[in-house]
Structure formats: C-alpha cells, structure tokens
Amino acid sequence: MTHFVLLLLAGSAMLCVNAEYLVGIGKADITGPVADVNLMGYAMPLQISRGIHTRLYARAFIVAGSKDNRRRFVYVVSDACMESQLVTLRVLARLQVEYGGLYNADNVVLSGTHTHASPAGFLQYVLYSITSLGFVQQSFDALVDGISEAVRFAHEDLAPADVSWASGELQGANINRSPTAYLANPADERAKYAWDVDKDMDILRIKHPATTAAATGVRLATGPANMLGAVAGDNAAGTQDGSLVGQKTTEDDGRGLISWFPVHCTSMNNTNPFVSGDNKGAAAGILEKEWQIRATVDQKRSHTKHEADMGAGSTRHQPGDIVQWSRCRQWLSQLSAWLIGGLKGNPASRLEDRLSLHDQTSADATSGAGVRQGFTAAFAQSSVGDTSPNVLGAYCLDTGEPCVMSSSTCGGRNELCHGRGPAWPDDTASTAIIGQLQADKAKELWQADGTAVSGDVDYRHVYINMSNYQVSGSKWTRAGVTCAPAMGFSFAAGTTDGPGAFDFTQGDVNGSSPFWRIVRDFISPPSPEQQACHAPKPILLNTGYIKLPYPWQPAITEMSVLRLGNIVIIAVPGEFTTMAGRRIKLAVAETVGHAWGEHLKVVLSGLSGTYSSYITTWEEYQVQRYEGASTIYGPHTLDAYIQTAVQLVQAMLAGKPLHSSVAPPDLRAEQIELLGPVVRDAVPGGTHFGDVVVQPLPAYLPGQTAEAVFRSGCPRNNLRRNSTFMAVQLQAPDGNWSAVVYDNDWSTHFYWERHWKLAAYSFATLRWAIPADAAPGTYRLTHYGDWKPLFGTARPFQGSSNTFVVTTNATVHRQLLAQAASAGVQSHPQGGATLLAHWQSYGLDPVTMLVCGNHISVAGGEVQPCNDKFPMAGASPRHDSWNRLCTSHCVQMATEVTEKHNTGGAYSRPLARVQDRSVMTLEQRWSALQSLHQSSVHAQTRLSSGHWYVAWWRGEALCSRQPLSSELLKGYCTYGPA
8 A cells, every 4th residue: 555655645746847857855853962972073072062053964865766765765964973773773773663664774874073072972882972871862862863963854855856067176175184194106107196185076966857947937936034044934844945947056945955976074173162063163164154045035036927917917927826836746755744644543634734725934932943954065075084074284382393204293292293284273164165165166066067867766775894804806806804992002192183192102012112002901901913913003992892881883884875866875884085995886886887877977975875984095094194004804804894795786787686695783772871960950039040150342343253151051051942942032022022043143152151060050151253244133032941950850041131232334333342341330230340359359369350351341440331432342162161250150171271272382382381281270371371471572572462362282282472561461352362
C-alpha cells in the first residue's frame, strides 16, 4: 500500500511538471548547550561555551528519481565539528521508525562542516570526549533531534526540480598549513596541480523546473516573514522558496544549493567562547539572508504590480492568479504526509486541514527560530585535512617573525606559533571575510553557465573494519595492511590553527621525549608489531588497544558513494588532505570512465558518517606532521579507502549490492558523563530574573554596539532550540514591538557567565553590532531565559532593557547623550556616585575602573557616560576578559585570568611578556602596563596615537599599542580593538 501511495504521488507530481528529479530540502536547528560545555575541535579544556554568536543548523537534501522515487538518497550538511557514528546510528533508527525502510544506512549520508565552535560530547569514543568531560546528552540530543527534523522537512518538501552543477576557482580563502608534508608527494604528481590546496569550489544548483516557468511565467507566492527574518512558506512543515521561476541567468528560480570547498572552520580561534558555525556557517547565512531579502522585496513589488494590473483591467497571468505549481507542490506534500501518516496508524490531522492552502506562520516571538523557510545554502566540507583559513600564514606571537616551517615552532616550541586570518587579530572579522568569499563565489557560480545533471539516482554504502584491512596493489593503491588505531607524538603538537602544549613538535618521527614514552607505556605500551605497522609514526597513544572505560577510537568506519546522474559524491569518515582527496577522486573518475556521461563531476564529502581523524597520502605520512600523526590506521589508510571507494563504484556499475561484513557498535550505554547538572539559579533579594543591571546607552550611531546586561539563569536549563535567547526589537508608531534580529544573526552576540564556577547568580550580556543599514528608530534588547530552583523544574523568564535610539544624525546622537548625562542618567542603574563607592569598596581605584570601562569614563573622581568626544566603540567579543570586569558586580573576575584571548600577537611586536602564570589582580596588571610604557620608547615612536589596547594570550602576553597619557587616564573609555 505504501508503495502504491508513493507511485500515486510521483504520478501526481508529473501532472504538475515534467522533471527528471524530485528534490526536497529541509533545515533545522541543532544548537546544543551554549554554556558550561567544551567546544569541539581544538581539544582545549578551558575553551568552554559561554554564549552564541550564530546558531547551528542541519541542512538536509533528499534527491529521488521521478520515474522511481523510492530510488533516493539523503545528504545532510550539519554545522558540527564532524559527524558522529552514534548520532548517525540514532538518526537512522529514527528514520526507520518514521519511514520504514525508505531511508537506511545505504542511502543516508550525514556530514559535518568542521566548525570548531560547536558543543562537544556527542561522539562515542573516549579520545574525542576527554576535554568535554565525557558524553554530553544535550549536545547529542540537539544533533539527533535537529538532523531528524531537517530530514523530515526535506521529505515533506519533495518536489520536481532542475539540477545542475558548476565549478570555479576561489582564491584567498585557504592555504596549506602543512606545506612541507605536501612537498613530500611525487614531483610529477604535484606538477599536475597549480596549488598545494584545492582552489575549486563545486556547487550543486537546485532550481524549479524550467518547463514550469515556460508554461506559466509566474512568480511563486511568498509568505510573511518568520522570526528569523526569513520567508515563511505555504506549508509550515516544508520549504517554500518564494522565488521567481524560469530565468536561468538569475538567482530567483532557486530552491537551494550545496557547495563543496576545502577550508578548515578554524577562523574562530581556540579562545573563542561563542557557539558559531564559523566561516561556512557565515557563508550559508549570508546567502540565505540575501535570498530572503530579495524574496521579500520581490513579493512587495509583485503585489504592487498585481494591484496596478488589476486596476488597469489586465488579463495577463499574475502572481495572485496562477499559482498552479506552488499549490500543486504544496498539495502533494500535504497529501503525502496525510496518506503515509494514515498508513502508519497516525492520522494526526484531518485531511482538509492538511490540504489548507493558507500560510501558516508562528506569532510566538520566542519560538520557530530554528527552522528557516526559503532558499537553503549548504556549505559542505571537502579535502579539508591540511587546509587553513588563516591565509596570512603562521607567525610567532613573541617575535612577530614567521614560524619555523618544518616544525611550526617558535624558539623550539609550538605554543606561540599561530596562523593569522585575513583580518588578524580580529578572528570574528576574519570569519566573516572567509565566509563572504565562499558566499560570493557560490553566488557567482549560481549565475554562471553550468552543466545539467542527468542520469540515474544510485548509492552504495559499506562498513569497514579498518584495524586489519588488506589492500591489494593497483594503479591507485600501494599493497599493505592497515593497523589498529594509534596517535603519533606530533598529534599533541597541534597545528598552526590551534597549537598544542608541552614540548611536542610537528614532524617528530623519533618520539624523542623519554617522559612521554613513560606516560604512554603506563597507559598502554604498543607492541613491536603495532609500532612496526605504524612506522615511521612514533606512537604516543595506543588507542586501538585501550578499551577502558570503553574504546578510545573506532575500529569500524564507513564509506558511501552517492550518484546523481553525472555527479558522484564520495562520503568519507575523516579529514582527507588535499592530495589524498585528489587521489581518491581520480580513482573513482577513472573507474567510472564515460559510463555515466561525458561530463562527470566527482566531489569529496569529508567528515561523513563516522569520525576517524585524518587521512594523508603515504608520502605525507612519512613526514609525520600533525595530519600524518593523526592518521590513525597507519600509512595504508588512504589506500584502504581508495580500494573501498573503487569497490563501491564497481558495484554500482554492475548493478550489484555490496554487503557489509561488520557493523559499528552502539556504545551509548557505556558512556561516562562527568559534567554536572545545573543545581540552582538565584538572584539577590528584591531583584528578579530578567532585571537589567547594565543598561544600554540612550543613543547609538550605525556601526556602534548596543549592549545590556541582565540577571539570568543557566542556558542549559533550556537549550531553546528552534527559539532564541535574545531579540533586538523595534518600536512601531503604534507603540508595539517587533523583532528585528535574534541570536542567530551575525550582528548579535549572546554572552552568559557566572562570576565563579559554583555561583548561583549569573548574568547574560546581549550585544547588537548595529548594521550600517539599520532603520532609524527606537529599539530595546530583550532577553529570554529559564531559571532553575533548587527543587523542581526550570521556569521561563524574560526582560527588556531601556529603550535607545538608533540615528544616523551625529548631532542628534550627541544631543541625546548630553541630555542623558545632564539628567544624571548612567548606564549602571545605581548611578555614578554609588557605583564609584561600590567599586572602591572592593579596592578598585579609578584607574582600574578605567581599564574596565565599557560604558563609563572616569574624570575627577566622578563616573560619567561616554560621550561623542570620548566614544565607546562597543564591546568586542574578543575582549570579554576585560569587558566583563566592568559589568554588574563582576569583581571576582578582577582576580582571575579568564578567557585569555588570542590577541597577544595583535601588534607588530609585543612590548613585554609577563612570565608569571599565577593569577594577577587587575591592579597588578595595570601597574605592569604602566611600567611597560615608562620603559618603552618603542611604543612612543612606532605606534600611532589613540586608545590603549590591552591584550592577553594564555595569561602571558601583556601588550600595549599606544602611549599612555594622563588625558587618556582621566577621560577615555578604554576598549579593545573592534
């Protein structure tokens, strides 16, 4: 019966339009805990999530043949550091329950973008969960729930589509961070390529069928905006594009795209506390927002033109007259959901409700943020292993000189060798630049001439035991055998994107440290056979033989090959280096030959299905830089994957299945969870959750940052997935408030903190970097949260700041600030005199207050708001370790080295280093800075005038950019570089 329904739906779809493929697209929120949880990627124990810059999403694409729509595959791109084997298993189990055998391991591929700013604790192997204190249920659930939702939305969105691909070179967005390892590859092989990283971006373009446009020439209906500022669709459960069909040279007929381009999502460095999609999340947000804005404008224009044409008595087809394709597509989606739901015994709603053609949008200002209706852009990962977005290269923080290339060290140590992004030292700006480059190239390729996709939909998948895989020699592979997992010494050295610690260095083929050999042998000494198998890697962690408390790394991985006509997607379970990716793509292309058309395109999808660290070429492995040391199955790892990929493709060509002889374990029951629960949240007597303790200034100009601090509860009480922790609201002429942006927007930062680890009091800082095109008007910042009593469940709260004016008129801006100052209005509700006395009671003198001064300046012992003469640039997310000292009662932080932002190398040459790693009081820090100035002529002569910039890196580097002056001490609001 189910098969009959599917055939009925497929036939009905053909009544709407004739197309070779059916494509469904869905997007859902996968943001996990944004507080207290280690961020995945850098393995930095102190890099704990403390807020959101951008939310994380899963973007799902289902592709089916129109002639046999049971022949389909699912491809998901998630804003996660990698895909987890356990997440994959649980998502497959959900899909099995919901759809029977329609979706399974054979035709479902889940991949990660490799952002290093997603909550950790979702992998089932020990090594990947050490810094997260084991398994984190909330991180895991957010991924499983969100990915499952995205697939469900894509399933309900399935509709005819035209599919094509295009490729083009993108310069300036990536470099090779291990060039000496790349140079170990054969010279004749390297000579075939112009670059030591792949510069080509490949995109898959999904559009409305051109035949529909030719037949109707209409613009599809568009719904009102939902809370994301996106366009809501006709079907609340599906995806509505609101776009113009039938113009191949424009963007307006688009439903979505998938881009593959190799660049590490390490633009945000290893001191960043914010959950973020990094550069690929930024690229996706840029494109999707552009499409949403254009759709909204087009909708208004269409409505205006329609009214004018109707008034003139026109009989031409209008957007309001001909919506056959839009309605047909929606009708099929709703009919499908109703019929299949009934077959499964879940007739959840009346058929007439399912077939309603009215827009369905949420009016709840705190729900629905997670799902974006409209054009969906996925920026997937490719041969990412040796790539970096830090395109200026790697430099030493202490000297400003380039690092030693072969070992990535400074003075023999790795800790001070850091890559620099294009806007260094501002990692947030660097993230935006690398994201914008990818978005711009994808947009250019969307509009460029491309290659039509045509041919069958097919797929193959297999699980592999990589601990003892026999590889046969061939034109693409070197004969040998893989090994049980192990990590080399250079693994602990880290990379230039995120250096390691202690005395490890990249390129170590000897494992020369006796101390670490003793530590290794105490944990699990490698056998001579294991060491010989991995040679020349000196084994640091013999992970394949450590089974307590459960396995440290996977023995069983997986591979998939998806075919969409003349597009082939190789889904691999790790980070392939550039040349490794080129080799496996070449092997697949040569195996296929011309069997699937003259214009075959092979792409690599990294970090898919299971995560098993890195995959280098045999030659790169011999060098034992970080990537080679992290190639866990030995020097023949790549050969094993190439052989498997060729077997998958050969099975496709022969029309035969390929069966797995092994299956991965489900280790959920064995997971250890050491992250404690939220015990309680509290506020002082006479106050409430949601109260504002630091108000925004009364007026701002575009380009400045509005900020307010609220009494809050721990964000782990409620992840607010598909919702928000903050909103920027604009007041309408009638006095009502409407949201402009939420915590998923690039312009916002939501920061949460306790003043010490076990404190019940906590604070949320809401920041809005006011865009240049922000509408003038009256705004406020609103915080949504949940607080937990000692006993019982969490309870919601919300609070709003004072209003503030955004104006483009500098004179008005000055007048508003002056009026507030003369009226005694302070950014702190206690008022200037009270605040001064309060701070001084803790021994913080006016100079200290100046250093902390985020909203205040100190002059003559009085506290005054910043004005136009001494402007406040706004809190930079990179300088929270300073800014939070001056918010609310953050005195505890004055005696604690905290976020340790990576800005020690922010200037041409640090002027001094504080070697003592012990905790310093703020007074001691400022005294050191004053002494630094007094002894440094360099600062006076070399650097330009302006504000002081104070920066720390790992509690060591104390730098000054500007000369210190008494005028500055008395009158300026000190702030970090924006």
